[in-house]
Amino acid sequence: MKTIDALGVYYRKLNDSIDSAIKTDKNITLSGVFGQRYIGRGLSKGVKIKIQGVPGNDMAAYMDGAEIEVFGNAQDAVGNTMNAGRIVIHGRCGDTLGYSMRGGEIYVEGNVGYRVGIHMKEYKDMKPVIVAGGKAGDFLGEYMAGGAIILLGLDLAEGEEIIGRFCGTGIHGGKIYINGNPDKYNFGKEVEKVSLRDEDIAFLKNHVDLYAKFFKKDLSHLKLEAFAKYAAVNKNPYSNAYCSN
Amino acid sequence: MLCWKVKIMNLNFNSPLFEVIRDEKKCVKCKLCVDQCSNKVHLYDEKKDIFKVDDMKCVNCHRCAVLCPTKALVIKKYSLEYRENAMWTDSAIKEIYKQSQTGGVLLSSMGNPNPFPVYWDKMLLNASQVTNPSIDPLREPMETKVMIGRKPEKLEFDSKGKLTTKMPPQVELSVPVMFAAMSYGAISKNAHEALARAADDLGICYNTGEGGLNKDFYKYGKSTVVQVASGRFGVHKEYLNAGVAIEIKIGQGAKPGIGGHLPGRKVGEDVSYTRMIPVGSDAISPAPHHDIYSIEDLRQLIFSLKEVTRYEKPIFVKIAAVHNAAAIASGTVRAGADAIVVDGFRGGTGAAPTRVRDNVGIPIELALASIDQRLREEGIRNQVSLLVSGSVRNSADIVKAIALGADAVCIGAAALIALGCHMCRACVSGKCNWGIATQDPELVKRLDPEVMHKRLVNLVSAWNYEIQELLGGMGINAVDSLRGNRLMLRGIGLNEKELEILGIKYAGE
Numbered sequence: 001m002k003t004i005d006a007l008g009v010y011y012r013k014l015n016d017s018i019d020s021a022i023k024t025d026k027n028i029t030l031s032g033v034f035g036q037r038y039i040g041r042g043l044s045k046g047v048k049i050k051i052q053g054v055p056g057n058d059m060a061a062y063m064d065g066a067e068i069e070v071f072g073n074a075q076d077a078v079g080n081t082m083n084a085g086r087i088v089i090h091g092r093c094g095d096t097l098g099y100s101m102r103g104g105e106i107y108v109e110g111n112v113g114y115r116v117g118i119h120m121k122e123y124k125d126m127k128p129v130i131v132a133g134g135k136a137g138d139f140l141g142e143y144m145a146g147g148a149i150i151l152l153g154l155d156l157a158e159g160e161e162i163i164g165r166f167c168g169t170g171i172h173g174g175k176i177y178i179n180g181n182p183d184k185y186n187f188g189k190e191v192e193k194v195s196l197r198d199e200d201i202a203f204l205k206n207h208v209d210l211y212a213k214f215f216k217k218d219l220s221h222l223k224l225e226a227f228a229k230y231a232a233v234n235k236n237p238y239s240n241a242y243c244s245n
Numbered sequence: 246m247l248c249w250k251v252k253i254m255n256l257n258f259n260s261p262l263f264e265v266i267r268d269e270k271k272c273v274k275c276k277l278c279v280d281q282c283s284n285k286v287h288l289y290d291e292k293k294d295i296f297k298v299d300d301m302k303c304v305n306c307h308r309c310a311v312l313c314p315t316k317a318l319v320i321k322k323y324s325l326e327y328r329e330n331a332m333w334t335d336s337a338i339k340e341i342y343k344q345s346q347t348g349g350v351l352l353s354s355m356g357n358p359n360p361f362p363v364y365w366d367k368m369l370l371n372a373s374q375v376t377n378p379s380i381d382p383l384r385e386p387m388e389t390k391v392m393i394g395r396k397p398e399k400l401e402f403d404s405k406g407k408l409t410t411k412m413p414p415q416v417e418l419s420v421p422v423m424f425a426a427m428s429y430g431a432i433s434k435n436a437h438e439a440l441a442r443a444a445d446d447l448g449i450c451y452n453t454g455e456g457g458l459n460k461d462f463y464k465y466g467k468s469t470v471v472q473v474a475s476g477r478f479g480v481h482k483e484y485l486n487a488g489v490a491i492e493i494k495i496g497q498g499a500k501p502g503i504g505g506h507l508p509g510r511k512v513g514e515d516v517s518y519t520r521m522i523p524v525g526s527d528a529i530s531p532a533p534h535h536d537i538y539s540i541e542d543l544r545q546l547i548f549s550l551k552e553v554t555r556y557e558k559p560i561f562v563k564i565a566a567v568h569n570a571a572a573i574a575s576g577t578v579r580a581g582a583d584a585i586v587v588d589g590f591r592g593g594t595g596a597a598p599t600r601v602r603d604n605v606g607i608p609i610e611l612a613l614a615s616i617d618q619r620l621r622e623e624g625i626r627n628q629v630s631l632l633v634s635g636s637v638r639n640s641a642d643i644v645k646a647i648a649l650g651a652d653a654v655c656i657g658a659a660a661l662i663a664l665g666c667h668m669c670r671a672c673v674s675g676k677c678n679w680g681i682a683t684q685d686p687e688l689v690k691r692l693d694p695e696v697m698h699k700r701l702v703n704l705v706s707a708w709n710y711e712i713q714e715l716l717g718g719m720g721i722n723a724v725d726s727l728r729g730n731r732l733m734l735r736g737i738g739l740n741e742k743e744l745e746i747l748g749i750k751y752a753g754e
Contacts, residue, residue, distance in 0.1 A: 015552060037545070042482040042553040061549045064482045077536050080549065083481045096536050100477035102521055118535045119476065123521040143531055145522060172527050236509040236527045243349030244673050245340060245599045 001025065007032030011056065015039065022047050035075070040068050045084070057094075060087055063104065076113070079106050084126070088214045095137070101128040101147070105207075109215045110134040114164070115142055120174055122146025131207050133215065138164030142188070144232075145173040150207055152222070153179040167191065168230055172237050176230040177204060179222070192233045200229055258342040261300035261323045265309075271317035272296070278309035278318060283676040283688055304671035308678035311667075340599070351599035354672035354682070356499060356591040356636065356658060359603055364610035364743075365642045369752055371733045373720035380722050382713035388723035389709055389716075391421045391653050393490070393630040394559040395583040413583060414559045416470075416489050418653055419448030420709045421643060421724050424701075425588075425634045425657035426472050426492060426563065428454030430507045430516045430528065431595035431672070432661075436681045437462065438694035439664055443701035444468035452655070455494060455505065455530055457519035463487050470561065473550065475504055476530035478520040482553055490558050490584070491550050493543075495534070496565030498592025498635040501606045505530040506596075511675055511684050544580040551581075559583035559630075566590060566612030566635065567605070571619035577629075578620065584630040586655060587612055592635030593657045595682060596673040609635045610649065614747045617650025617729055626650075626729075640711035649747065650729040663704045664697050 002025045006014050014036050021028050026047045030039070033053030038061055040049055045065030054072045061080040073091035082101040089106070095113035098106055103126035111134035118139065120128055128147035133154045140163050141149050153162040162182055169188025176191070177200070183193070204224045212219045265286060274296075278287040284302040287309060289295075303320060310318040327338055340351055373379040380387070394415035401410045424440045431454060438461075440451040445468040452470040457479015462469070469488035473480050485491055496502065507516075507528035517524040537543050547560045562577045563586035564570065574585050589609025594602065613633050620626040633646050634655035643654050662668065665679040672682035680692030712724070721727050735752040736744045744751060 012552070038549055038552040041549060042485075044482075057545055058549045062480075062482050062485065062553045077545075080536060081477045081480050099536055100480075102481070115535055119531065121477075121522055123517075123523065126521075142535070143529060145526060145529070170529070170531070172529065173523070235525070238506055238527065238529070239508055239510075241350055242352040242596075242598075243343050243347035244671075245343060245351040245353045 001027045001029060003029040003031055005032055006030045006036060006053070007034060009036065011036040011038060015041065018043075018049070033072075040066055043085075060085065063087075065104075073110075074108075079104065079130075082106075082128070090215065092134070093132070097132075098128065098130045101130075102126055103128050105210075106130045107211055107214050108132045108134075112136045115139045117141045117144055117147070117149045117174075117176075119143040119145060120147040120149070122174065129207060131211050133211065133217075135160065135162045136164065136167075138166055139169060140164070140167040141171055141174065141176045141191075141230075142166065142168070143170040143172075144168065144176070145171075148175045148177065148203070150177045150204065150227075151179060152208070152211065152219075154217075154219075161185070168232075170237070171230075171232045172235050173232055175200075177227045178230070179227055181226075182228055187230070190233055190237050191230050194229050194231050196225060196227060196229050200227075201225060257346060259301070259339065259346075260325060261303065263303045263305045263320050264300045264323050265298045265303055266319045266321060267296060267298070268317045268319075271315040273315055273317075275314060277312055277314065281308050281312055281678060283678050283683075283685065284674075304669045304674070305667075306669040306671065306678045307667045352596050352673050353599040353602055353670065354594065354596055355668060355670040356593045357603050358670070361591075361608065363636070364608055364739075364747070365636070365638070365645055367736060367738050367743075368610075368645050368734045368747070368749065369737055370641070370644060370648070370715060370719065371735070372718040377720040379720050380717035382710070382717045385717070385722060387713040387716060388725065389420050389712055391418050391630075391724055392416070393418060393561075393584050393632070393652060395629060396627045398627065414490075414557055416450060416559060416584075417448070418450065420705055420712070421647060421651075421653035422705055422708065423449055423470070423632065423653060423655045424451035424660050425593075425655035426452035426454040426470070426494065427595075427657055427661075428456030428472075428507075429459060429519050430454075430456040430511060430684070432681055433677075433683055433689040433692060434459060434515060435689050435692040435694050435697075436661070436664055439692065439697040439701060440660060441465040441468065442694060442698035443705070446698065446702050447705050449705065450489065452492060453488070456507075456516070457521060458484055458487055459515070459519050472563075473546075474530050475532070475534045476528060478522065478528055478530070481521075485550060486554055486558075488558070490561055491554065492561040492563050492586065493534075493546060493550070493582075494563045495537075495543075496563065496567070496588065497594065497597075498565045498588030498590050498606055498609070499594035499602045500597035501565030501567050501590075501601070502532060503598065503601055504532040513684050516684060540576040540580050543577065543582075547581040561586050561632070563588060565592075565605075566607050566609050568607060570607070570612040571615045574616040574629075574631075575619055575623055575625070578625050582629060584632060584652075585616070586632040586634060587616060588655075589613075589633065589635030593661075594672075609633050610645075611743075611746050613646060613649050613651055614731075618748060621650075621729070640708040641715065643708065644712055644715045644727070645734060647724060647727050648730050648733045650731075652728060659704070660701060663700045664692065 029050040035056040037056040040060040043066035047066035065084040076094035084103040092110040097116045112132040114137035168191030288297040392415040395413040444451040455474035471488040474494035509525045561584040562582040590606030630652040677683040734749040
């Protein structure tokens with residue numbers, strides 16, 4: 001495994017050195033990462049990167065199969081338009097996590113920011129998943145068109161809310177699973193609560209187990225059947241909004 | 246009695262837009278019209294041996310009239326008119342009927358058809374007489390090639406005269422024309438193929454629009470601009486690297502400020518495959534990119550695309566011509582765009598809300614002049630190429646656009662007309678009888694890419710020659726020498742403010 005010291009290295013140079021490093025060793029560690037953007041952009045299957053520090057915006061943008069593990073927090077737009085691969089973040093994450101991602105998995109140990117999973121999609125076998133251990137900000141899953149978001153809401157303080165406002169606004173595909181009973185929140189009008197089925201429980205178990213494994217947590221106390229599931233009222237929400245002129 | 250009541254309740258005030266007139270003396274009852282009309286205007290009654298016509302369904306696409314072997318069909322404007330009223334026009338009344346019946350947002354196709362001034366027609370070109378003689382393109386070399394992309398501040402050469410400055414990536418166009426972004430979904434696969442093959446033959450580019458790129462068309466990569474819009478449909482690493490440039494679509498002239506929406510019924514197997522979304526799912530492109538809320542955010546997206554394509558492709562940013570277009574363009578240059586595509590308010594669309602299309606934005610001629618002026622004043626015009634679209638109809642419009650400051654133009658409607666579009670403006674129905682704006686396999690088949698791409702090649706080749714003639718007439722032998730040369734333009738029928746914005750003198754001055 002090769003280690004690249006990223007401290008003070010400009011992002012373009014850092015990404016170039018990752019490109020050349022993976023030609024000989026697909027397992028690399030970046031130390032001293034401090035806000036460099038686009039780490040892992042477009043990287044393909046087989047590449048595994050461990051990041052020590054805080055990667056900058058658009059980490060794993062257009063990523064196509066690589067695996068990234070971050071030992072620290074991450075910034076905005078992680079996994080932007082990602083196609084495949086896996087991201088594990090031992091910390092918190094900023095806004096627009098998984099914007100428009102079409103495939104792959106993102107696991108965040110703690111809280112995530114605003115507009116997470118916005119316009120996530122799916123296509124055939126490609127079904128992206130975002131699992132966050134904490135809470136999420138406003139507009140979770142806005143315009144969501146596919147895939148799944150799982151929000152565990154672990155370790156919330158008294159009175160702390162698991163989601164913000166307008167969750168699922170404009171949603172026309174995909175699923176949002178939220179731990180607990182979040183009916184009191186102000187959801188978007190295009191989303192509705194649907195009943196949890198056996199396959200949902202199996203799906204949740206699979207991803208919760210992986211979360212527990214990645215972050216070395218005992219989640220045996222989580223009641224998966226107590227999760228609330230939300231989905232689009234209609235996959236063609238605007239079909240009656242127009243008249244041809 | 247009940248029956249009468251039901252009829253009244255279902256009363257629909259709509260009247261036909263057109264009426265189909267059949268000359269029985271000419272008609273040979275071949276029934277081609279019945280067969281060809283996807284709107285089912287023509288019906289043949291076997292028992293009575295007569296043709297019936299449903300004028301309500303006619304969109305005036307001319308398919309039946311053009312194909313009729315005896316030219317027995319004529320389509321006319323429906324003759325029943327409302328009482329003359331300059332305020333409450335036919336369309337004003339009919340639109341209210343439609344909306345009060347359906348409760349829907351009015352949706353229109355193609356560009357703004359209303360009688361706003363066409364500034365191209367109010368500008369006249371210069372020609373040389375006696376001094377600085379004109380150049381004859383038949384015997385003198387003329388350069389119509391343009392390079393699209395960021396240009397360096399200065400060029401440096403070694404002692405042998407070899408260029409040592411590393412040039413930013415450029416797209417070479419043999420003619421200052423590209424085919425405008427039209428997505429697979431808005432137009433058919435065969436229409437896309439015709440555009441792609443024509444661009445390839447001509448040495449220019451076509452643009453995927455926000456619909457992804459069919460694997461069959463990757464081979465036209467050197468003539469392809471791939472688009473990234475807010476829905477990010479079909480966007481992945483391979484796609485981004487498939488063309489010669491990437492265009493970030495921020496806005497569209499026909500619908501500035503709003504997104505796009507391809508209804509699920511148009512998302513069949515093939516469209517699903519290139520957009521990478523499930524069959525039947527609505528393809529919604531949100532109004533903004535949700536990762537862009539500032540010039541800095543735009544810069545982030547531009548550079549993410551440069552990163553994933555290893556800085557090998559110029560990044561275009563397409564904006565709609567709106568009131569502050571000049572300031573927006575300035576910010577876009579500073580955000581790192583290598584080319585800006587400005588789409589005027591007459592720009593076309595597969596579907597846009599009528600009110601937005603007809604009331605939002607400004608004419609491209611004015612936007613172009615003010616953007617070019619602003620970028621020059623700020624000393625950053627060299628950092629970017631400027632492409633304009635939205636109402637370019639012929640080679641004279643192109644020459645005027647270049648004289649106003651454009652590097653090249655994009656043509657959408659003109660290209661579709663070459664493919665057989667009859668401007669009936671019913672694209673939104675998805676039943677285009679010419680096989681252009683449809684996904685119906687039976688209709689798509691009607692457009693033969695082999696035949697149609699040649700029509701596009703003919704059109705652009707003819708324009709190329711006309712551009713050379715117009716240039717030669719002005720005593721100029723390269724498009725590059727005309728760019729921003731506003732002394733070659735004079736205004737006619739314009740007020741002082743218009744002349745000031747266009748930066749041109751009045752005819753006779």
